Amino acid sequence: MAQYARGAAAVAVIRLRNPPVNALSLTVLQALEDGLKRADADPSVKAVTICGENGKFSAGADIRVFSSPKKQGLGLGPIISLIERSEKPVVAAIEGIALGGGLEVALGCHYRIAHVQARMGLPEVTIGLLPGAEGTQRLPRLIGIPAALDIITTGRHVPATEALKLGLVDEVVEENTVEAAIRLATKLIGQPLGHRRLSLRPVPRLPNMEAFLSDALMKVKKRAQGCLAPELCFQAIKAATELPFADGVRKERELFNILLTSGQAKALQYAFFAERAVEKWTTPNGASWKSASPQPIRKAAVIGLGTMGRGIVTSLVKAKIPVVGLEQDLEYLNTGRKAVMLLLEREAMKMEQGAQTLDFHNPARLQFTVDFDVLRDVDLVIEAVFENMALKKEIFNKLSRICKPEAFLCTNTSALNIDEIASVTNRPQQVIGTHFFSPAHVMRLLEIIYGRHTSPTTIATAMQLAKVMKKVGVVVGNCFGFVGNRMMFPYTQQAVFLLEEGSRPEDVDRVLEDFGFKIGPFRMSDLAGLDVGWRSRKDQGLTGPSLAPGTPARQRRGYRYSPLPDLLCEKGRFGQKTGKGWYQYEKAGGRISKPDPWIHSFLSEYRDTHQIKTRFIDQEEILERCLFALISEGFDILAEGIASGPEHLDVIYINGYGWPKHRGGPMFYASTVGLPNILAKLQKYSEMHPDVPQLRPSAFLKKLVAMGNPPLNDWMSYLHRQSNKL
Ligand SMILES: CCC/C=C/C(=O)SCCNC(=O)CCNC(=O)[C@H](O)C(C)(C)COP(=O)([O-])OP(=O)([O-])OC[C@H]1O[C@@H](n2cnc3c(N)ncnc32)[C@H](O)[C@@H]1OP(=O)([O-])[O-]
Structure with a gap:
């Protein structure tokens, strides 16, 4: 909803209210419209301020609405026009975030004041849409084509200080933003507003508009890698350069509807919620955030400064966790130290551009050693030596003697058995797998693998660590290759078999790059x-x-x-x-x-x-054999309880294996292809290759087909149900 109140004698305050991020649901929009009409009708109200509850303006339209039957009726554009047409000055007080439809509401206001910590953006492109509440037409009129193109086609969040430089906001304050907005609104009473209505302004011309746009389009297409939304965002902005406002809005709506009904928007919105769903982890025996609290990590250590170790140290330093890097001898230590320093210098340069600093020259923050004794006081160790069980066991045995009893012991392995590693320690409940992806300071995925004895507290601590390192932690069970590599194995196996066959x-x-993988x-x-x-x-x-x-x-x-x-x-x-x-x-x-x-x-x-008869293999067979074998393994993983839902597999593939996000992840993709189709194809390929067990369809896939191909959200509920058709 939106709360209507009187802020000062003549200023009405409309507060958007829908925790936790004041998403613009149908109810909120109705309340906003009612508030505007009430302010308009009340002669004692001379100005209006719009703000959000709990220090957040708004995260934009409620994304769930786009997949509901009422999606056509969101009607945000007309409400924004209503704000703009108001004869009484309307000031947006932007605190926290103003994203998507939230920022579009602010663009309808006559003035915008932002708190210095606020972030703004039009991230619709990241969920497969475009700013469809007239944002593609208003933003270029306010800040010009180049800046609007950048913000709309990337969806990036713009900090308040940059927003001020761009002219996106009129003022940045460090004090109470709502009070500042009310003061400004009071001053504006009776002043002309015509020039503040963005729809009436022309789009600033560039001397070389055509050349600029064709160059920009090329860049947008290159970055998009098969994703539709960036190019349609571009077209909507281009329309602003060619058409009057009302016609531009019509074009925007047309393009928005194309995106809204495209499978890509559905996939990207699924991916948005999937990422948030995996954050709420559970294990088969019921452990979750509710039953476990993460322990604070005040100091960490990384063992092994090879490619993975270097990236992990860099991630920890960036997360402001003091860290000790350990190597087996001085020669390896010096090589590792130099490589880490180089990575950190590059990261510091990137961060300085965003006005942030990175402190890594202080030995209290980053230390290098060959002496295990230095690890006595650390709260958590991440072992990142190469994949050799004997070596890992030797290290874990040593760690369990040296580290304090509360310390957590993590192993960065891509396949090895966590229980076997834990078995040589005196604290198997504090041993956990943390599978980073290379380069570890860049890749967002962290597969978190619990063993038979791993405690819920240890899982919670690893998940919290992922969050602090700005990674997506996904909790999975222990099996060879865990989730990601286990599903990858049948995929790469098929790829090699295809070479044998022609x-x-x-x-x-x-074929796989055309499908959208970054590399085949x-x-x-x-x-x-x-x-x-x-x-x-x-x-x-x-x-x-x-x-x-x-x-x-x-x-x-x-x-x-x-x-x-x-x-x-x-x-x-x-x-x-x-x-x-x-x-x-x-x-x-x-x-x-x-x-x-x-x-x-x-x-x-x-x-x-080997007397293999060569034959021509078409694109369809290449794609289906690689992807369906991977998907079938995914169904086995779900059936074995290694992951608690299909979202986990999808988040892993999108963030760690270059799966095209606009296809939603392998299990979401399976649901769009249709499980009966996948089953039929696997049965066909399996008959052609009876000596390849990875092409035999998973029993769980067969069961879901027998149960009538239920929607993805319901799959897990069928795991233990009886099927009389089987
Ligand atoms: C009309 C056409 C034009 C307009 C189009 C649009 O505006 S399109 C929209 C354009 N806007 C965007 O694309 C912005 C999308 N949102 C974000 O980028 C981030 O959520 C954030 C930066 C706002 C906060 O990050 P953070 O790490 O502090 O927190 P968090 O991420 O964990 O979220 C907390 C909870 O809020 C939920 N939720 C959040 N937003 C929405 C939403 N719009 N809707 C519904 N729900 C939303 C989220 O699922 C989670 O729920 P849970 O799991 O607790 O049940």
């Missing part, structure tokens, strides 16, 4: 290094000296196996780092991939040697 690496990558599986493998998987397969006895003599080349444990990645490694082709992998690069460490004729002839010789 595809080239660039064919497979192109082979470019990804070259980037990460083929040797990483090779080492793991050797440890598992799938290749290398421990392989039993006489093992068929293309079979392991009775199932199909492709030795292709092993053969590349044997030839020293580790990917970008050696300048050759699935592609060739300009030099060792180079980044520009080129299809490699050597690989093409190597593949055809390989097919001849």
Whole structure:
């Protein structure tokens, strides 16, 4: 709702009220409209101030409304016109946030005052929409085309001080913003308002408007990577340069409706709520935030300053947690220290642009050592040495002797068994997996893996740590590869099998990149290094000296196996780092991939040697075999209780594996393709490849299809229900 009150003798105050962020629901909008009409009708009211409850102006339209049947009736635009047309001056008092429809309300006001800590923006593009309450037409008239394009097509939040420079607000105050707005409103009584009505202003012209717009469009398209909203935002702003206000608004509405009914908006809004849903973690035995409080982390340590350790130290320093970096000897320590300092200097430079500072030269904040004894007083340790169980166990055993009894022990592993690591400590309840993604100071995902003995307090502490580091923590159970890598395995396996059957690496990558992945599986493998998987397969006895003599080349444990990645490694082709992998690069460490004729002839010789008949594989088969195998594994993960809902899998894939956000994550995508379609295709491919268990549809997927293909929100409720059709 919105509360109507009298702020000073002649000023009415309309306070938007819908905790926690004053989202503009239908009820709030109705109350806002009623408040405006009441102020207009009351001759003793001479001016109006609009503000928000609890120090927040508004986070914009209630996003849930867009997927409800009443979505067409939100009608924010006409209310904003009503504000603008008011003969009594209206001042927006912006505290906290004014986002989306919230900022559009403020743009309808004649003046805007913001608190110095406030942030403003039009983030509709991030949920697949455009500012559809006349924002694409008013903002360019206020701050010009270049700044409006930047704000609307990126959806970024603009701090109050920058907003003042841009002319987005008229004044920034450090005191009580509502009182300042009431004072201004009082001063404005009786003054002319015509020039303050943005709809009546022309869009400021640029000398080279056409060239500017065509260049801007190219940039927008490049950044969008298949996402529709940025380009339609651009078109709406362009309309502001070509059409009178009313026609521009009509164009805006037309484009808004295209987006609103597009699957992309639905997917992006699902992703918005999915991220918030995973924050409220639970485990199968009922632990959650309700049953556990996070413990404060006043000092942390990171063991191992390789690629992952360096990124983790950087993230902790950025989160203002004092940290000790430990390495096995002085040579490794010095290399690690230099690399961390370089990363931190770059981060400090970026932060200075946003008027923030990063303190890392102070030894109380960042310390390097080779001495385990220095870890006696830390509250939490993150071990980030390479993936070797024996080494990890040795370190955990040592840590449990040295660290204080309350300290939490975390392992950064991408697949290893948390329980086995915990078993060598004197505190398995305080051992937890924290799987960071490379580069750890950039990637948002943190997979948090609880073991059999991990306590709820330990999970809560790891989740809180993720939050402080501005990462998305996702709590999952313990199994080989956890959620992300376990689902990735059948995907990359299919990609390699497709090469055996006739595809080239660039064919497979192109299909998956066209789908929206940032990079396809082979470019990804070259980037990460083929040797990483090779080492793991050797440890598992799938290749290398421990392989039993006489093992068929293309079979392991009775199932199909492709030795292709092993053969590349044997030839020293580790990917970008050696300048050759699935592609060739300009030099060792180079980044520009080129299809490699050597690989093409190597593949055809390989097919001849193993008498594999080459066939043309179309895009549909490439996409379906890679994605549906991954999705089927996801259903197994849900059925085993490794993750508590499909949102968890989707958040992991969007934030850690480059899954295109506008497709909502693999499980959301499955729901849009339709579970019966996925099942039918998996059954077909599984019949074609009976020796590939990863193509056999998950029993849970079959059950959901038998239950009538329920919506994604209901999937988990079917886990234990009986199906009489099975
Ligand atoms: C008419 C056409 C034109 C207009 C279009 C628009 O305005 S489109 C909109 C354009 N606006 C945006 O895209 C802004 C989207 N919002 C944000 O970016 C952030 O929420 C934040 C920066 C406002 C606060 O961040 P923070 O880390 O402090 O907090 P938090 O993120 O955890 O949120 C707290 C709770 O509020 C909930 N909730 C939040 N916003 C909305 C909403 N608009 N709606 C509904 N709910 C919303 C959120 O789900 C969560 O609920 P839970 O889980 O407790 O049940």
